[in-house]
Amino acid sequence: MTNAGLIAWAFLGVLGLVFQASLFFKDELAAHQPDLRPALAQLCLWANCKVGPLKQADAVVIDHAAIDQLSSSLDPLDTAASLHWAFEVHLRNSAKVPVATPWIELTLTDAQDQAVMRKVLDLSQWGAPPVMAAGDILPMSLQLSLVNPEVNFVGYRLLTFYP
Known part of the structure; x- marks a missing residue:
């Protein structure tokens, strides 16, 4: 050759x-x-591929999060009224480029910080855009209800991730 x-x-x-x-x-x-x-x-x-938004796990940070009970009933037998919660979270893209909007894992914890329930939230189901612009802050307010009325939680943990 x-x-x-x-x-x-x-x-x-x-x-x-x-x-x-x-x-x-x-x-x-x-x-x-x-x-x-x-x-x-x-x-x-x-x-045979597709160019998608950047998925950078450490780019999106949680600026604010809160869980508050929306209503409580005076009747202890009426459990349906006491199981509605308002969940508020503010996500901020700290990267200098647009990134994909992540999913959130919400873990409710007991007094010993043990998980009593986990829920994975796809924010696009609640109207979040698929892409967060650089420096963008995404405030989300969701209403959640507990399926199991016996679940007692005192805290929570949040995790952002990409499926």
Whole structure:
């Protein structure tokens, strides 16, 4: 094999690596270099993929969270009225680029900080946008109800994540 053949194979190998890296980091490239999005979308047409919003787990922080009971009944036998809760959370995108809106895991805890109930919340079901702009603050207010009236909780933990 001649030098020209080796150079051609090396060039094809480098092109293959660039193609593979572009596909692997397509979301990061599109978020940090928005002018590359059309080229990446065209590349994904060939590779049968999709350029989506950046999913950066540590970019979205919880600025505020609160759980308050909405109503309570004077009748101790009327458990339905006492099981409605208002859940409020403010998420902030601390990144300098747009990121996907995360999901939230809400864990209710007892006095020993043991989990008594977990709930995973897809915020898009409550009208949250799919993408949070850089520096954006997303206030969400939701009404929750407990299925099991015997669950007594004194605290909660929140976790943001991407499915």
